[in-house]
Amino acid sequence: MDFSLSEERKMLQETIARFFENHYDNINKHHINGNLPNGFDNNLWQESADLGIISALVSPNFGGLGGTGEDISIVFELIGKSLCVEPFLSTAVLSNTVLTSIPNPKSNLISKIIEGNLLISFAHSEMNSRYEESHIETKAEFKNDKWLINGDKSFVLNGDSSDQVIVTARIEGNVNDRNGIGIFLLDNKEINKRSYNTIDGYRAAELKFDNSSGELLARDHHALKCIIKANSSGALALSAEALGIMQICFDMTLDYLKTRKQFGKSVGSFQAIQHRMVDMMLEIEQVRSAVMLASSTYQSDETLRDKHISAAKNLVGRVGKLVAEETIQMHGGIAMTWEYSAAHYAKRLIMIDHLMGDSDYHRDRFKVLNRI
Amino acid sequence: MNFEYSEKEKVFRDDVKKWLKETLPSTLSEKVKKYQRLNREDYEIFMKNLNDRGWLAWHWPTEYGGTGWSAIEKHIFEEEIINASAPRIVPFGVNMLGPVLIEFGTEEQKKYYLPRILNNEDWWAQGYSEPGAGSDLASLKTRAIDHGDHYIVNGQKTWTTLGQYANKIFCLVKTDINSKPQSGISFLLIDMDTPGIEVKPIVTLDGEHEVNEVWFTDVKVPKKNLVGKENEGWTCAKYLLTFERTGIAGVPYSKSALNLLKIISKKSFKNGKPLIEDPVFSSEIAELEIDLLAMEIFNLRIVSQASEGKAPGMESSLLKIKGTLVRQRTTELLRKALGPQALPYLPEQFDEGWNDMPIGPDYAGPIAKQYFNMRKISIYGGSNEIQKNIVAKASFGL
Numbered sequence: 001m002d003f004s005l006s007e008e009r010k011m012l013q014e015t016i017a018r019f020f021e022n023h024y025d026n027i028n029k030h031h032i033n034g035n036l037p038n039g040f041d042n043n044l045w046q047e048s049a050d051l052g053i054i055s056a057l058v059s060p061n062f063g064g065l066g067g068t069g070e071d072i073s074i075v076f077e078l079i080g081k082s083l084c085v086e087p088f089l090s091t092a093v094l095s096n097t098v099l100t101s102i103p104n105p106k107s108n109l110i111s112k113i114i115e116g117n118l119l120i121s122f123a124h125s126e127m128n129s130r131y132e133e134s135h136i137e138t139k140a141e142f143k144n145d146k147w148l149i150n151g152d153k154s155f156v157l158n159g160d161s162s163d164q165v166i167v168t169a170r171i172e173g174n175v176n177d178r179n180g181i182g183i184f185l186l187d188n189k190e191i192n193k194r195s196y197n198t199i200d201g202y203r204a205a206e207l208k209f210d211n212s213s214g215e216l217l218a219r220d221h222h223a224l225k226c227i228i229k230a231n232s233s234g235a236l237a238l239s240a241e242a243l244g245i246m247q248i249c250f251d252m253t254l255d256y257l258k259t260r261k262q263f264g265k266s267v268g269s270f271q272a273i274q275h276r277m278v279d280m281m282l283e284i285e286q287v288r289s290a291v292m293l294a295s296s297t298y299q300s301d302e303t304l305r306d307k308h309i310s311a312a313k314n315l316v317g318r319v320g321k322l323v324a325e326e327t328i329q330m331h332g333g334i335a336m337t338w339e340y341s342a343a344h345y346a347k348r349l350i351m352i353d354h355l356m357g358d359s360d361y362h363r364d365r366f367k368v369l370n371r372i
Numbered sequence: 373m374n375f376e377y378s379e380k381e382k383v384f385r386d387d388v389k390k391w392l393k394e395t396l397p398s399t400l401s402e403k404v405k406k407y408q409r410l411n412r413e414d415y416e417i418f419m420k421n422l423n424d425r426g427w428l429a430w431h432w433p434t435e436y437g438g439t440g441w442s443a444i445e446k447h448i449f450e451e452e453i454i455n456a457s458a459p460r461i462v463p464f465g466v467n468m469l470g471p472v473l474i475e476f477g478t479e480e481q482k483k484y485y486l487p488r489i490l491n492n493e494d495w496w497a498q499g500y501s502e503p504g505a506g507s508d509l510a511s512l513k514t515r516a517i518d519h520g521d522h523y524i525v526n527g528q529k530t531w532t533t534l535g536q537y538a539n540k541i542f543c544l545v546k547t548d549i550n551s552k553p554q555s556g557i558s559f560l561l562i563d564m565d566t567p568g569i570e571v572k573p574i575v576t577l578d579g580e581h582e583v584n585e586v587w588f589t590d591v592k593v594p595k596k597n598l599v600g601k602e603n604e605g606w607t608c609a610k611y612l613l614t615f616e617r618t619g620i621a622g623v624p625y626s627k628s629a630l631n632l633l634k635i636i637s638k639k640s641f642k643n644g645k646p647l648i649e650d651p652v653f654s655s656e657i658a659e660l661e662i663d664l665l666a667m668e669i670f671n672l673r674i675v676s677q678a679s680e681g682k683a684p685g686m687e688s689s690l691l692k693i694k695g696t697l698v699r700q701r702t703t704e705l706l707r708k709a710l711g712p713q714a715l716p717y718l719p720e721q722f723d724e725g726w727n728d729m730p731i732g733p734d735y736a737g738p739i740a741k742q743y744f745n746m747r748k749i750s751i752y753g754g755s756n757e758i759q760k761n762i763v764a765k766a767s768f769g770l
Contacts, residue, residue: 125712127713129712130640130641130643130647130711130712131711131712132642132643135643135644154712155712155715175644176643196716196731197717199716199740199741199744204715262506262507262508262511263507263508263511264511272757273757321704325747328747328751329750329751329755329756332506332751333501333748333751335577336576336751337577338576338577338579343577346577346744347577350707351714351715351740354711354712354715355712358708360650
C-alpha cells in the first residue's frame with residue numbers, strides 16, 4: 001500500500017496551491033469575485049486554464065492531463081482552502097463528466113473547456129427535487145425534427161453566465177421513473193433566467209424553458225448513468241473541497257485558541273477546550289481517509305465508486321456541521337463577524353451539505369448500494 | 373402536582389392575547405414574521421403601546437410603574453408577545469438598567485432616568501464586552517480617571533446591540549487599575565452625544581448590522597452619572613446579569629420553529645413522499661419535540677420557584693445551555709428540511725416592503741440565514757462554556 005502522492009501529482013498540487021494563494025490572498029477576493037457580473041473573475045478562469053488546472057480535471061482520452069479521482073481531490077481541496085468561486089464545479093467537473101460519459105462524447109466541446117473558452121452548466125435540480133437522480137418534471141418532446149424542452153430547473157450553478165447548459169428532461173413516464181429520461185444540450189442565451197448568489201456567495205440561477213430547442217446527448221439508461229456519474233463526480237469534488245475548508249477551520253481555531261487570552265491564560269489551555277479540538281481533529285482525519293478512499297475507487301465499477309463517494313459525502317455532511325459549529329463557538333463572537341474569514345469558511349462548509357446530496361441522501365444511497 | 377394553568381392565569385393569557393391583537397399593527401407583525409429588518413420606529417411603536425397600557429416595565433416593583441405580576445404571569449406575557457410576532461422589547465433600558473437603578477441608583481437618578489426609560493425618551497445601549505473582555509468580562513480595560521467632578525473615559529466597548537439607535541450607554545469602566553479584576557470596576561451612565569464617542573458598525577456573518585463597536589476618546593462624564601459606589605460596579609453588573617433570566621430558554625421561539633418545521637416537512641418531498649413520512653427525518657423531529665416538551669416543564673419549574681421568591685441561580689445557566697441548543701437544533705432541522713431550497717439568498721427580501729417573487733416557497737428565504745445568525749445565542753450573554761463553569765462551581769463541591 002502507498003498513501004502518498006506521486007511526484008507528478010505533488011508538483012501539480014504545489015503549482016495549483018501557489019495559484020490560489022496568489023489569487024485568493026484574502027477573504028475579500030471571495031466576496032469581490034462572487035459579486036462580479038458573472039459571479040466570478042473571467043481573467044482568473046482564463047489564467048487557470050493556461051496553467052492547466054482545468055486540464056487536470058479532464059481525462060487524457062479527451063485531451064486533458066488528469067481527471068482521476070485523485071486529481072479531482074487535489075484540485076478541490078485547494079479550491080476549498082481558497083473559497084474560490086470560479087466555475088470549476090459546474091463546467092470542469094459536472095458538465096465535463098456528462099460530455100465525456102455520453103455514448104458519443106463531445107470531444108470538441110471538451111477541448112474548448114480545457115482552453116477556458118467555453119462554459120457549460122449542468123441543470124438537473126428542480127425546485128421540488130431533493131437530490132434524487134430521477135426526479136425530473138421538465139419535459140422534452142420531439143416535434144418537427146426538433147427536441148423542445150419545457151419546464152424549470154433550479155439552483156443551476158453558474159447558470160446565468162454559461163454559454164451552454166446541459167439539461168435533464170423527461171421524454172416519457174412519471175416524475176420519478178428511472179426510464180424515459182433524456183439529457184440535452186441547449187444554447188443558454190435563449191433561456192429565461194433569474195440569477196442570484198447563494199448564502200455562501202456562489203452564483204446560481206433559476207432557468208425557465210419555453211419550447212427551447214436542444215440537442216439530445218443521451219437517453220434512457222445511458223442518460224441515467226450519466227446523471228448518476230455527474231452527481232457522484234460533484235459529490236467527490238465537494239467532499240474534497242469540504243476537507244480543505246475543515247483543515248483551514250481547524251488551523252484558524254487552534255491559532256486563535258493559542259493567542260486569545262481570557263482569565264489570564266490562553267483559551268486553549270483549558271482542558272475542556274483541548275478535548276473538543278481533539279474530537280475535531282480526529283473527525284477531520286476520518287474525512288481525509290474517506291476522501292482518499294473515494295478518490296482511489298473513482299475509476300472502478302459504478303457500485304464501488306458510488307458507495308465510497310456516498311460514504312465520503314455523508315461523513316462530510318456530519319463532520320462539516322461539527323467543524324463549522326465548533327469553529328464559530330470556540331472562537332466566540334469574532335467568528336460571527338463578516339470581517340473574519342472563518343465565518344465564510346463555516347458557511348460554505350454547511351452549505352456544501354445542500355449540494356449534490358446531503359448527509360441523509362448519501363446515507364440512504366450507501367445503504368442501498370451496500371445491498372447490491 | 374398540577375401542570376395546568378389556573379383560571380386566573382388563563383384569563384390573564386386571554387387578556388394579553390386580545391390586547392396584542394388589538395394594538396399590534398399587522399404591518400409590524402408581518403415584518404417580524406418575515407424576518408425583515410426593523411427600524412427604530414418599529415421597536416418604539418410597540419414599546420410605546422406597552423407603556424400606554426402600563427405593561428412596559430412589567431417586572432419593576434409596582435411603586436416604580438411595574439405590574440405586580442406573578443412569575444407565572446410574567447412568563448405567560450413573554451410567551452404571548454413572541455407568539456404574536458411582536459418586535460422584541462429592547463431590553464437594555466427597561467429590563468437591564470431599570471432594575472439596577474431601582475436597586476443602586478440615587479433618588480435623583482431614579483427620578484430622572486426611570487420615567488425617560490418608560491417614555492422611550494432614552495434608548496440605552498449596553499457597554500459591557502470589550503475586544504479583550506468577553507467571557508472574562510472582569511478583565512475589562514476601559515478606564516475612567518477621576519478629575520474631581522467628572523471622569524475622563526478612554527477605551528472601547530464591543531458587541532453593542534442596536535447601539536446605532538442609542539442616545540445613552542451604561543458602561544462598566546475601570547476606576548482602580550491596581551485592584552483585583554472584579555474590584556475597581558464602576559458602573560457609569562454616559563451620554564452618547566458627548567464629544568469623543570464614536571460608534572462603528574460590526575457586520576455579522578449574515579451580512580446584517582445589529583451590533584457595533586463604541587470607542588471612547590477622552591470622554592467627559594459627570595460624577596453624578598456614577599451608579600452605586602465607585603469601584604463597586606461589579607455588584608451592579610452581576611445583579612443585572614442574574615435579573616429575570618427565566619425567559620432565557622426561548623421556549624416560545626423553539627415552539628414556533630417546531631410548528632414551521634412540521635409544515636415544511638409536509639410540503640417538502642423526498643423520493644416522491646412528504647419528508648415527514650421519512651422515518652429518519654420524522655424521528656429527528658420527534659426527538660426535538662421531546663427535548664422541547666421536557667424543557668418547557670423544566671422552564672416552568674424554575675419559573676414557579678421564582679414565584680415562591682427563590683432567586684433562580686445556576687438553574688438559569690442550565691436553562692440557557694439547553695435552551696440555546698434546542699433553539700439552534702430547530703434552525704438546523706429547518707435548514708435540512710429545505711434541502712437545496714436553502715441555497716438562494718436575496719438580501720433585499722429582508723427590506724421593508726419587498727414584494728418581489730421569492731425563489732422557491734415563501735418560507736424558505738430566511739431559514740439558512742437564521743441558522744447562521746442563531747450561532748450567536750450560545751456565545752452571547754455568557755457563553756455556554758461559561759454557563760457550565762458557573763454550574764460546576766456552584767453545585768459540585770469539587
